[in-house]
Amino acid sequence: xxxxxxxxxxxxxxxxxxxxxxxxDLKDLQEGxxxxxxxxxxxxxxxxPLTKLGDGTDFFKIVLQGLDDSCSRINSxxxxxxxxxxxxxxxVIRHGDTFIVAxxxxxxxxxxxxxxxxxxxxxxxxxxxxxxxCLQFCNQIYTKxxxxxxxxxxxxxxxxxxxxxxxxxxxxGTIVNLYGVVKFFKPPYVSKGTDYCSVVTLVDPSNVKLxxxxxxxxxxxxxxxxxxxxxxxxxxxxxxxxxxxxxGITSGGxxxxxxxxxxxxxxxxxxxxxxxxxxxxxxxxxxxLRVWAASNISIxxxxxxxxxxxxxxxxDLTCQLVGKAKVDGSSFLLKVWDGTKCPYPTWRVPVEAKxxxxxxxxxxxxxNLMVDILVYDNxxxxxxxxxxxxxxxxxxIHAKQASADxxxxxxxxxxxxxxxxxxxxxxxxPENNSDVKELKTFLESVDLAxxxxxESMSSxxxxxxxxxxxxxxSHLQRCQQLPVTVLTDHQDLNNTELKTIMNSxxxxxxxxxxxxxxxxxxxxxxxxxxxxxxxxxxQEVPDGDVFDFILQRSAITDPNPELHNTSWYDSVMWTTQxxxxxxxxxxxxxxxxxxxxxxxxxxxxxxxTLKEVWKLTKRFKCVIPVRSTEVDLELLDLSxxxxxxxxxxxxxxxxxQLF
DNA sequence: TTAGGTTTCG
Numbered sequence: 001x002x003x004x005x006x007x008x009x010x011x012x013x014x015x016x017x018x019x020x021x022x023x024x025d026l027k028d029l030q031e032g033x034x035x036x037x038x039x040x041x042x043x044x045x046x047x048x049p050l051t052k053l054g055d056g057t058d059f060f061k062i063v064l065q066g067l068d069d070s071c072s073r074i075n076s077x078x079x080x081x082x083x084x085x086x087x088x089x090x091x092v093i094r095h096g097d098t099f100i101v102a103x104x105x106x107x108x109x110x111x112x113x114x115x116x117x118x119x120x121x122x123x124x125x126x127x128x129x130x131x132x133x134c135l136q137f138c139n140q141i142y143t144k145x146x147x148x149x150x151x152x153x154x155x156x157x158x159x160x161x162x163x164x165x166x167x168x169x170x171x172x173g174t175i176v177n178l179y180g181v182v183k184f185f186k187p188p189y190v191s192k193g194t195d196y197c198s199v200v201t202l203v204d205p206s207n208v209k210l211x212x213x214x215x216x217x218x219x220x221x222x223x224x225x226x227x228x229x230x231x232x233x234x235x236x237x238x239x240x241x242x243x244x245x246x247x248g249i250t251s252g253g254x255x256x257x258x259x260x261x262x263x264x265x266x267x268x269x270x271x272x273x274x275x276x277x278x279x280x281x282x283x284x285x286x287x288x289l290r291v292w293a294a295s296n297i298s299i300x301x302x303x304x305x306x307x308x309x310x311x312x313x314x315x316d317l318t319c320q321l322v323g324k325a326k327v328d329g330s331s332f333l334l335k336v337w338d339g340t341k342c343p344y345p346t347w348r349v350p351v352e353a354k355x356x357x358x359x360x361x362x363x364x365x366x367x368n369l370m371v372d373i374l375v376y377d378n379x380x381x382x383x384x385x386x387x388x389x390x391x392x393x394x395x396x397i398h399a400k401q402a403s404a405d406x407x408x409x410x411x412x413x414x415x416x417x418x419x420x421x422x423x424x425x426x427x428x429x430p431e432n433n434s435d436v437k438e439l440k441t442f443l444e445s446v447d448l449a450x451x452x453x454x455e456s457m458s459s460x461x462x463x464x465x466x467x468x469x470x471x472x473x474s475h476l477q478r479c480q481q482l483p484v485t486v487l488t489d490h491q492d493l494n495n496t497e498l499k500t501i502m503n504s505x506x507x508x509x510x511x512x513x514x515x516x517x518x519x520x521x522x523x524x525x526x527x528x529x530x531x532x533x534x535x536x537x538x539q540e541v542p543d544g545d546v547f548d549f550i551l552q553r554s555a556i557t558d559p560n561p562e563l564h565n566t567s568w569y570d571s572v573m574w575t576t577q578x579x580x581x582x583x584x585x586x587x588x589x590x591x592x593x594x595x596x597x598x599x600x601x602x603x604x605x606x607x608x609t610l611k612e613v614w615k616l617t618k619r620f621k622c623v624i625p626v627r628s629t630e631v632d633l634e635l636l637d638l639s640x641x642x643x644x645x646x647x648x649x650x651x652x653x654x655x656x657q658l659f
Numbered sequence: 660t661t662a663g664g665t666t667t668c669g
Contacts, residue, residue: 184664184665185664186662186664190661191660191661191662192660192661192662193660193661193662194660194661195660195661196661197661197662199662199663199664200664201664211663211664213661213662213663214662215660215661215662242663243663245663247662247663249662249663314666328669330669331669374669376667376669377669396666398666398667400667400668415667415668415669417666417667417668417669418667418669419666419667420662420664420666421664421665421666421667422664422665422666423664423666424666424667
């Protein structure tokens with residue numbers, strides 16, 4: 001039932017319209033101007049019978065007379081209503097009603113000359129997100145309320161009555177309305193097609209996750225999500241199955257509202273929709289989702305202040321843009337500050353002074369608080385368009401530890417790498433955003449004289465504290481010792497006992513909490529296997545003991561002196577002084593018939609132990625373990641490395657069946 | 660159409 005009778009008010013003539021709408025006068029109405037958040041009000045003076053267009057669409061036309069100046073010639077206008085709305089309006093609207101419409105298209109009227117009405121007409125439909133409000137005396141309403149008297153007025157909304165589908169009841173091929181809490185998002189970015197794209201993953205109390213891929217030519221029309229935990233309302237999102245899971249995708253008429261997910265924060269929708277319905281019921285839904293999210297979603301993202309940046313990690317930064325500069329075709333520089341000081345020396349990206357945009361005085365004043373962020377590839381286009389002074393949230397900045405060739409001091413570099421993994425991107429925050437308000441207050445409180453005094457402190461850091469790697473290195477070690485009990489993902493899943501999982505059918509998703517008893521591979525090198533491409537068999541990479549055993553087994557055969565000193569290698573052989581009287585031969589391979597320096601020399605060894613082979617790899621470029629046959633030197637068992645170069649071992653595994 | 664979450668390697 002799309003028509004809602006919202007309120008019946010005694011002797012009320014004011015219409016309870018959404019507060020963001022502003023009245024537009026007929027005399028100011030023209031094609032091409034911005035009608036977002038505007039409404040037209042008038043009295044219905046004429047209506048035509050409901051008809052069907054050639055394609056079967058319902059069509060209803062009314063004539064509205066403006067209230068502002070009844071003498072004006074252009075004080076009446078044609079309203080063309082299409083589709084379901086036409087049908088609904090035809091049922092409800094009567095002459096003399098006060099009619100309000102928002103979310104309309106303004107089109108040049110082809111009949112203006114004949115009918116003498118406004119030079120434009122309005123087109124209204126559900127697909128365009130239009131809404132109609134109608135104020136009428138109760139005795140005119142086709143469904144007469146039981147308690148109504150002639151002196152009462154009713155406010156009728158001819159907006160669709162929206163039904164919202166829980167995420168666990170979505171079906172392939174449907175177009176639905178839904179609410180969700182943002183669990184993950186990629187801020188709008190330039191896609192490889194013609195549109196901006198934003199990817200949003202939602203969860204709701206049904207504990208089902210939905211990833212939505214949203215496209216629009218105008219990034220402003222995509223949901224204004226600023227952080228995980230925000231709540232969204234999507235209208236007319238298309239559901240499809242992709243890789244065995246439901247997926248949301250924009251369809252014609254897609255519209256969204258976004259709300260701060262904080263319990264107790266004002267319920268103010270963020271949207272660029274021309275008009276939207278948002279009543280008490282929706283208000284309640286937001287409050288309920290906030291409470292659910294507070295105990296079911298982890299919203300502690302990787303947000304950070306520059307003062308708490310951790311080397312080698314990724315973080316989200318809320319900051320103000322102070323300067324920007326082109327660097328090269330694939331990267332662009334942003335100079336930002338958040339009022340705090342990064343405790344490590346940070347890099348400065350060299351740019352030509354003429355390429356640097358920003359207020360020179362401010363750039364100079366903030367030089368000790370500002371950091372350089374280099375953004376790459378797909379982020380360059382958006383970065384170029386940013387306005388100096390705007391407030392940004394830059395998602396997933398990489399705090400990279402590095403040191404330049406000519407310095408022994410380690411510093412931190414900030415990169416926004418290419419791609420959109422992990423929501424990497426740049427979002428512009430509006431001035432009324434609560435985090436921006438807080439940041440502004442903080443920035444105003446920063447004493448720039450103090451920060452300029454930090455110049456001396458900065459050089460102390462460069463010359464002293466961080467002059468060797470010790471402090472930074474030990475800090476890095478601490479960073480790497482993150483406790484394994486921190487689980488930032490899959491908070492929407494409850495823990496399930498292992499025995500329940502063992503008794504369930506696959507595939508399903510679970511989250512477990514369990515004690516680790518054993519794990520494989522026990523050693524890191526076991527995660528790599530030797531593979532025989534002929535028979536596809538796999539074998540462990542031999543560890544030192546196995547290699548030693550292979551060497552010992554090959555040493556049973558003594559080196560064959562007939563194979564020594566050929567045209568391409570010089571040989572030496574000796575016998576060990578121990579009881580085993582082991583014979584060792586080393587063949588130094590010539591290069592251009594010359595022997596080279598040890599560090600450039602390739603040698604082959606027969607009869608050596610593991611320890612001896614290791615020693616030789618330290619001194620010589622390459623070592624090849626071999627053994628003698630009657631006619632030639634040959635490689636050992638191919639599961640052993642055939643070539644050792646420093647710490648690198650080369651394997652040429654072929655399975656034993658080949659021998 | 661585009662992307663379809665799961666960090667670059669500059």
